[in-house]
Structure formats: structure tokens, C-alpha cells
Amino acid sequence: MPRLYDFLPSGNGYKVRLLLRQLGLPFELVELDITKGESRSPAYLTKNPNGRIPTLELDDGTCLAESGAILCYLAEGTRFWPADRLERAHTLQWMFFEQYSHEPYIAVVRFWRHVGRLTPRQESELPGRMAGGYQALGVMERHLTGRSFFVADRYGLADIALYAYTHVANEGGFDLGPYPAIGAWLERVAAEPGHVPISWRPGAR
Amino acid sequence: MPRLYDFLPSGNGYKVRLLLRQLGLPFELVELDITKGESRSPAYLTKNPNGRIPTLELDDGTCLAESGAILCYLAEGTRFWPADRLERAHTLQWMFFEQYSHEPYIAVVRFWRHVGRLTPRQESELPGRMAGGYQALGVMERHLTGRSFFVADRYGLADIALYAYTHVANEGGFDLGPYPAIGAWLERVAAEPGHVPISWRPGAR
Numbered sequence: 195m196p197r198l199y200d201f202l203p204s205g206n207g208y209k210v211r212l213l214l215r216q217l218g219l220p221f222e223l224v225e226l227d228i229t230k231g232e233s234r235s236p237a238y239l240t241k242n243p244n245g246r247i248p249t250l251e252l253d254d255g256t257c258l259a260e261s262g263a264i265l266c267y268l269a270e271g272t273r274f275w276p277a278d279r280l281e282r283a284h285t286l287q288w289m290f291f292e293q294y295s296h297e298p299y300i301a302v303v304r305f306w307r308h309v310g311r312l313t314p315r316q317e318s319e320l321p322g323r324m325a326g327g328y329q330a331l332g333v334m335e336r337h338l339t340g341r342s343f344f345v346a347d348r349y350g351l352a353d354i355a356l357y358a359y360t361h362v363a364n365e366g367g368f369d370l371g372p373y374p375a376i377g378a379w380l381e382r383v384a385a386e387p388g389h390v391p392i393s394w395r396p397g398a399r
Numbered sequence: 400m401p402r403l404y405d406f407l408p409s410g411n412g413y414k415v416r417l418l419l420r421q422l423g424l425p426f427e428l429v430e431l432d433i434t435k436g437e438s439r440s441p442a443y444l445t446k447n448p449n450g451r452i453p454t455l456e457l458d459d460g461t462c463l464a465e466s467g468a469i470l471c472y473l474a475e476g477t478r479f480w481p482a483d484r485l486e487r488a489h490t491l492q493w494m495f496f497e498q499y500s501h502e503p504y505i506a507v508v509r510f511w512r513h514v515g516r517l518t519p520r521q522e523s524e525l526p527g528r529m530a531g532g533y534q535a536l537g538v539m540e541r542h543l544t545g546r547s548f549f550v551a552d553r554y555g556l557a558d559i560a561l562y563a564y565t566h567v568a569n570e571g572g573f574d575l576g577p578y579p580a581i582g583a584w585l586e587r588v589a590a591e592p593g594h595v596p597i598s599w600r601p602g603a604r
Contacts, residue, residue: 243538243541243542244496244500244538258485258488258489258492259492259496260491260492260495260496260499261495262491262495263492263494263495264488266488266491267484267485267488267491270484270487279472279475280461280472282471282472282475283463283468283469283471283472284463284468286465286467286468286471287464287465287468289468290465290466290467290468290495290498291449293495293499294499294503295449295451297499298499318523333448333449336448337448
């Protein structure tokens with residue numbers, strides 16, 4: 195059974211847990227507390243040299259890092275990964291957008307506020323991070339206007355990747371009120387068969 | 400003929416130009432000066448709603464954004480994209496690593512210094528950005544020690560993605576001296592058939 199090294203509050207980890215659940219694939223969850231440095235231990239660094247979660251460890255001990263790469267690996271040949279070449283490319287486009295233009299703003303601000311009081315350095319970076327987050331939300335809102343899902347109007351990896359941190363953006367202080375297309379899309383994603391919340395662990399119903 | 404919207408000093412654009420050249424695919428280059436806001440014009444935003452380069456426009460007008468997605472689209476079915484599922488996943492792992500843990504440090508610092516004098520805000524962020532860049536270089540050095548290329552010991556997309564900004568890291572003030580495995584890998588990549596420098600335009604020899 196594959197083993198997932200993860201930290202439950204992480205949206206990056208949640209993407210993988212959600213897909214595993216929707217694929218019906220059993221897995222063992224190994225929880226690491228990244229706020230206590232547990233993803234930087236020498237033993238863990240042999241599995242993920244960049245010291246981050248999630249990491250998927252296969253039965254033969256092979257490890258795979260980066261949520262986007264794990265999602266693609268798991269989704270190949272399933273309904274979550276398009277059969278069409280251009281649709282695959284557009285799926286990857288939104289997944290790279292998420293990691294470069296969305297996560298460093300929306301997820302990072304949520305993490306700062308989730309952990310507690312902002313440091314002076316974080317406080318000084320906050321306006322830029324908030325602006326970057328709203329820029330990403332604006333791009334999403336325009337794309338979703340008139341569309342049901344990100345690619346080919348079918349639920350897939352791009353939706354999983356972008357849902358993970360968008361649906362908890364309010365925990366970072368982002369107001370999703372002015373983004374009705376995003377709001378309707380969040381509801382559609384949450385209504386997909388097998389959907390589970392970010393705090394879900396395997397074994398839980 | 401596909402059209403590539405690009406800015407020559409960009410490593411993200413260079414990744415696509417290098418692959419197009421090595422695939423022997425002709426394309427039209429449309430240069431935008433991102434320092435003058437040319438990637439934020441209303442006309443360009445219809446092609447790339449995130450206002451960034453590169454964008455690949457296909458013959459039918461379909462546009463594809465995000466260098467990583469464009470690379471995968473172009474490389475499918477070629478020697479640059481592995482036939483093995485796990486090797487594909489590891490290729491994506493390094494491509495997502497590059498966009499999340501390497502580019503925001505090494506490329507951003509180079510861009511700041513390339514444009515000219517650092518702003519006070521950039522000056523205050525510089526130590527953290529430099530530390531992040533060296534962290535990424537450390538991960539690369541450990542992985543490349545004893546390996547010729549990033550995945551399956553064959554030149555491919557992961558190498559193209561990571562070469563683009565690593566080979567000009569010195570322009571951001573990074574010292575590659577303490578990274579001999581990276582140095583040897585840079586030489587191997589530059590010796591690949593069809594290699595061209597970052598400033599290469601189609602039509603040039």
C-alpha cells in the first residue's frame with residue numbers, strides 16, 4: 195500500500211488525499227508536523243531532498259515529491275487526466291499557475307495567520323502577498339465566468355489543484371465575496387462524488 | 400507555424416525556445432518587453448490572462464501559457480519526455496521544484512539585478528531570496544552527485560527547465576563554485592546537440 199507523508203492542514207497534501215479518495219486507492223497516512231521541523235529530519239530528507247510534504251512512497255520504496263507530480267502520476271489513465279493532448283497541456287498550465295501565481299500568496303498568507311501572530315518581516319510582506327492573491331483570484335474569476343470547471347468543462351486535476359487553497363482562502367483573510375464564479379465553482383467541486391474535507395484522514399468516513 | 404510570445408532575457412521563455420530548437424520545430428518569435436508592461440496589454444491578456452510570457456499560440460489561435468505546460472505539450476512523444484510513467488512523474492517533480500523552490504529565488508534576484516539598482520523593498524528581501532536560491536542549489540547538487548542528468552540519466556525536460564536559470568545564476572550574484580556536480584551538469588547540457596544560448600532567436604545560426 196502506498197504511504198503518504200503529509201501534514202493535514204496543508205492544501206498541497208490535501209490535493210493528493212482528495213484524489214486518492216476519489217480514485218478509491220487505499221494508502222497509509224504518515225503525519226509530519228512541519229511546524230516542528232519534522233519534514234527536515236535526515237531520515238525524511240532521504241525521501242524528499244527538498245524537505246517538504248507531501249511525499250508519496252510506493253511499495254518498492256520509490257519516493258515521489260511535489261503535489262503536482264504526484265497528482266499526474268496517480269491520475270494517468272483515469273477520468274481526472276484528459277485523454278486529449280491539448281487538454282492535458284491546459285491542465286498543467288493551471289497546475290503550474292497554482293504553484294507559481296496562487297500558492298505563494300494565498301497559501302502562504304493562510305499559513306502565516308494559521309500559525310499565529312505575524313512576525314515583523316511577514317507583516318511587511320503582507321500587502322504584496324495579499325495583492326498577489328487577489329491577482330490570482332481575478333484570473334480565476336475571469337476564466338470561470340461561463341465555465342463549469344477549469345479545463346474542458348469537466349472536473350479534473352486543475353480543479354483539485356486550485357480548490358485546495360482557494361476554498362480556505364478566507365483563513366488568510368481573503369474575501370471571496372466579489373468572486374461569484376469562483377464561489378459557484380467551489381460548490382460544484384465540493385459536490386463531486388467522493389469529495390472529502392481538508393482535514394480528512396483515510397479510515398475516517 | 401506556431402507563434403511564441405517571449406522576452407529574450409527570460410529563462411522561462413528560453414526553456415521553450417531551446418526545446419523548439421532541439422525538436423527542429425520552426426516558430427515565429429514575437430518579442431514583448433515585459434519591463435515596459437507589454438505583457439499586460441488588453442490584447443495580450445486575451446492570449447494569457449495572467450499577463451506573463453512565454454505564451455505559445457497554435458495555428459488555430461489556441462493559446463498555451465506556463466513554460467512547464469508548453470514544454471510538456473511540445474515534448475510528448477519525443478525523446479525529451481520519458482515513456483515510463485514513473486520517469487514522467489519524476490520529470491514533473493523537478494519541473495514543479497524549479498517553479499516553486501528555484502525560480503522565485505534565483506530568477507527573481509537575477510531579474511532585480513539585471514534591471515538595475517535594487518529598490519529598498521527588494522534590498523530587504525534579498526537575504527531571504529539568496530538563502531532560498533542556495534537551498535535549491537544544494538538540493539540540485541546532492542541529486543546530481545553521481546548522476547549525469549536529473550531523471551533516468553538521460554537529458555530531458557527536467558534538465559531544460561533547471562538549466563535555464565541555473566546557468567545564469569551568477570548574473571544574480573550566486574556563486575556556483577562550491578557546486579561541482581552542478582558545474583559538470585551545466586557543461587553536459589550545453590554539449591547536447593542543437594543547444595543554443597539564452598539570447599538565441601529563430602533565424603539566427
